[in-house]
Amino acid sequence: MAKDKKKKSAEQKAAKVAKQGKKAAKGEKKVKTKNADADSDADENVDLDAVLAAYAEQQAKFLKVTEQPCGAPSPRSSATFIASPSNKNELLLFGGEYYDGLSAAFYSDLFVYQINQGEWRHVTSPNSPLPRSGHAWCRGGNTGGIYLFGGEFSSPKQGTFYHYNDFWYLDPDTREWTRLESKGKNKSPPARSGHRMTYWKSFILLFGGFQDTSQQTKYLQDTWVYDTRENVWHEFKLPPASQKPDARSSFSWLPHESGVVLFGGYSRVKASVGTKQQSKAGPQRNVLKPMLHQDSWFLRLSLPAGDVPPGTPPVMRWERRKRPANVVSPSRAGITMAYHKGRGVLFGGVHDVEASEEGIESEFFRDMFIYNIDRNRMFPLALRRPKAGARAQAKAPKLRNRGKADEEELLRNLAALETKGAIGQDDDIEMSFKKEEEDSDSEKKQYPVKFEFPHPRFNALLTAQEDTLFIYGGTFERKDVEVTFSDLYAIDLNRMDGVKELYYVEPANMNAVLEDSEDEAEDEDMDLDEEDSEASDVEEVFSPSTRSEAATEVTDATSAQDQTESTEIETEKLASQDPRPFPRPFESRADFFRRSTNEWQKYVLDYVREASNLSIKELRERAFQQAEERWWDCREEVQALEDEQEAAGIGDVVSLNDRAEAGGGGRRR
Numbered sequence: 122m123a124k125d126k127k128k129k130s131a132e133q134k135a136a137k138v139a140k141q142g143k144k145a146a147k148g149e150k151k152v153k154t155k156n157a158d159a160d161s162d163a164d165e166n167v168d169l170d171a172v173l174a175a176y177a178e179q180q181a182k183f184l185k186v187t188e189q190p191c192g193a194p195s196p197r198s199s200a201t202f203i204a205s206p207s208n209k210n211e212l213l214l215f216g217g218e219y220y221d222g223l224s225a226a227f228y229s230d231l232f233v234y235q236i237n238q239g240e241w242r243h244v245t246s247p248n249s250p251l252p253r254s255g256h257a258w259c260r261g262g263n264t265g266g267i268y269l270f271g272g273e274f275s276s277p278k279q280g281t282f283y284h285y286n287d288f289w290y291l292d293p294d295t296r297e298w299t300r301l302e303s304k305g306k307n308k309s310p311p312a313r314s315g316h317r318m319t320y321w322k323s324f325i326l327l328f329g330g331f332q333d334t335s336q337q338t339k340y341l342q343d344t345w346v347y348d349t350r351e352n353v354w355h356e357f358k359l360p361p362a363s364q365k366p367d368a369r370s371s372f373s374w375l376p377h378e379s380g381v382v383l384f385g386g387y388s389r390v391k392a393s394v395g396t397k398q399q400s401k402a403g404p405q406r407n408v409l410k411p412m413l414h415q416d417s418w419f420l421r422l423s424l425p426a427g428d429v430p431p432g433t434p435p436v437m438r439w440e441r442r443k444r445p446a447n448v449v450s451p452s453r454a455g456i457t458m459a460y461h462k463g464r465g466v467l468f469g470g471v472h473d474v475e476a477s478e479e480g481i482e483s484e485f486f487r488d489m490f491i492y493n494i495d496r497n498r499m500f501p502l503a504l505r506r507p508k509a510g511a512r513a514q515a516k517a518p519k520l521r522n523r524g525k526a527d528e529e530e531l532l533r534n535l536a537a538l539e540t541k542g543a544i545g546q547d548d549d550i551e552m553s554f555k556k557e558e559e560d561s562d563s564e565k566k567q568y569p570v571k572f573e574f575p576h577p578r579f580n581a582l583l584t585a586q587e588d589t590l591f592i593y594g595g596t597f598e599r600k601d602v603e604v605t606f607s608d609l610y611a612i613d614l615n616r617m618d619g620v621k622e623l624y625y626v627e628p629a630n631m632n633a634v635l636e637d638s639e640d641e642a643e644d645e646d647m648d649l650d651e652e653d654s655e656a657s658d659v660e661e662v663f664s665p666s667t668r669s670e671a672a673t674e675v676t677d678a679t680s681a682q683d684q685t686e687s688t689e690i691e692t693e694k695l696a697s698q699d700p701r702p703f704p705r706p707f708e709s710r711a712d713f714f715r716r717s718t719n720e721w722q723k724y725v726l727d728y729v730r731e732a733s734n735l736s737i738k739e740l741r742e743r744a745f746q747q748a749e750e751r752w753w754d755c756r757e758e759v760q761a762l763e764d765e766q767e768a769a770g771i772g773d774v775v776s777l778n779d780r781a782e783a784g785g786g787g788r789r790r
Contacts, residue, residue: 167276169283173251186296191243193624194232195219196607199254199314202582202593203267205293206260210236212584212591213293216272218254219605224277227252231296234609236586239566239623249298250289255314257327258291262320262376264349267291268301270327273314282333284312288347303347303354305432310345310354315370319381319460321422323349324435326381328420331370331388338409340368340388344420346434355434365439366418371580373458375465375494380422380437382494384445384465386414387454411473413452417442417497446498449490455579458492459590461614462753465492466590467499471579471598485577485597489612493754496696500757504572505617508767568611570619575610588615604628615710696755702748704755706763714748721748 200217212234218227229252231244250256256272269289275282286309290299303309316330325347332339342365344357359365372386389409419440425433449456453470460466467490474482489502575581578595585591590612597604608625697703701724702717714721721744726733729743 167281169274169276169281172276173274173283177251186244186246188233188242188244188296191232191241193241193607193609193626194230195228196605196628197228197254197594198580198596198605200228200582200594201256201258201269202584202591203258203260204584204586204591205233206265206267207293209587211293212236212586213267213291214582214593215258215269216250216253216256220279220603222601222603225275225279226277227254227274229253231291233296236589239568244296246296246298248300250287251285253285253314256285257316257318257330259318259325260320261290261323261325261349263323267293268318268325268347268349270310270318271313271316271330273333284314284332286310286312301352304352307354308356310343310356311341313341316341317372317374319374319376321376321381321435322424324422325349326374326420326422328366328374328381328383329369329372329386338389340370342366342368344437346437348432348434351432353432357434357437359439363439364441366416367414369414371455372414373456373465373467373492375458375460375492377419377463377494381420382442382465383418383420384416384458384492385456388412388414411454413454415444415448415452417445442497445492446496448499449488451484453486453579455596456486457581457583459583459585461585461588461590463750464494464753466490466502466583466585466614467492468574468583468592469578469581469595483598485579487574487577489574491757493757496754502617504574504619506572507618568621568623570621572619574620575608576606578606581606585614588613590614602630604631696758699751701751704752704759706759706766708759710749710752713752714745717748718744721745 194214197217197219200214202212202214205211205213214232214234215230216228218225229249231246231249233242233244234240235242250269250272251274253272253274256269258267258269260266261268267290269291270287272285273282274285288301288303288309290301291297292299310327311332313330313332316327318325318327320326327345327347328343330341332341344365346355346357347353348355366383366386367388369386369388373382373384375382375384388411390412391407392410419442421438421440422435424435449467449470451472453472456467456470458465458467468488470486472484472486474484490499491502492499575592575595576597578597581595582593583590592610592612594606594608597606606628609623611621611623612619702713702720704713708716718741722740724747725735725740725743735743
């Protein structure tokens, strides 16, 4: 019975994949096929221009920008999420879509999340972009603000698609949108979605994406640069023989002081296949196969030399990088990356496997990695539970609270004397400082902290504000059920002391996913029983000599692979081999800078251009920047040392020399 049920669900899943191409595109867009059903045919008659005009007319009824507290945004995917460049207390979320299995809804909402208050605010405006998903936005670099381009909109049944090529500017302080029209004869980028944008100095860089037509999905590989000061677009054109990345979408696009770094992405390429009954010389049919890119590229940028007219684009050159060391495995789609102080933070993703009987099977991930851009290397991040010494530190607030109580009693007595009242009859006297403390305590909400990463998903939205990573939403699939999350989490990238759950609501169709998981567990148990019964047959087929030969081949292959990996590791320079100061285990950035400030100031004077013209304050700032970058680059090796010491029962290590220099009274032995 379970086998029949499993086979039936597999047939339904395969039919759905062939009809919509849903699993292959992985959330980018369900590509319309020639075998559309009757509902899709009726949906093709929808006039998208009329629908968007109705949206614009309804939006024009708002007379001014308004902002009101609200609940959490409704579940959505393919939205954009960014930390405000002007307010460290705010995160911004815009647009997206939600597919309930029957129809798709698109949004044009702008939400602002207040970090300190833990509250969402909804912004309405008479002039804002129309509903869309798959768009891209980024910070404005030196010019400030947020820039948005492109995206897509579709009919409810997704029979027809509409791609945008409009360009917008959002003032994060006033919440006002402004549509930008490029000056001069220069064209703007064509309509697209699934592209990426980032900044370099006062320029906006755009690359890739895809266009959905009624016939096919076309992936793009063009590069565009926008001058924010001159309000003009430039297309970066290369000679035919020049190297450049392949067409793709959903890649990582990270800013760098010398340009932009590209990693990964997704596309579909043409391939010729034939059936098993056909011979090699027989007829072949063309299909589109999904391709997960694991390559890395660097777009080197520099300002043109000499006197150039205003609006001249920067000098650009594509450089192919080596494949990152310790790249995420297996390769996966829908992995998202946020930029944080010169490095990328990766989370989630999905890996599809072609199964013979059940169509496409997907494995979802919840792990997190750091991508060191300069060293072109990835390493995993792990959560760390608080040490045992944290219990003793938790008692300190009680002592401080007792001191505050004594101070409050003293001030209460003084207030009673000033009012010539008896001590003990002043309970009704209100003190401003106490009220402020109560207000501040009430604003600090308590959130549950978990020591495991959020539920596996792909296409989650990531952004980093200061040293905190925020994760919003994402998508998870089980057979024919698609779950769209609307939860919000915060992770301290410095401490990695757990995942703070800021908001979570159980998705409506999560119960169906759990039921499918239970059914699969039962089927796996039955399969294991069958495998046990077949084990004896396998033992008879393979004799001891055959097993020894197979083991020898596996050992040779493994040793060759280990030798290759060891060669790659040996060619890479470890951070500890750098002669610059190296952080100690459990040492914070501030302590690391205080200990090595003289060395970093000398380093800036020796190696940084125009350092002799810097003031003392500017020199210390440059030195702190160098120390901070060094601290982050060494995190992988330092965390390994910390883990070893924690396993050995060693806590924070303090040097006696440093304690003596700081006046701590430590003796030298």
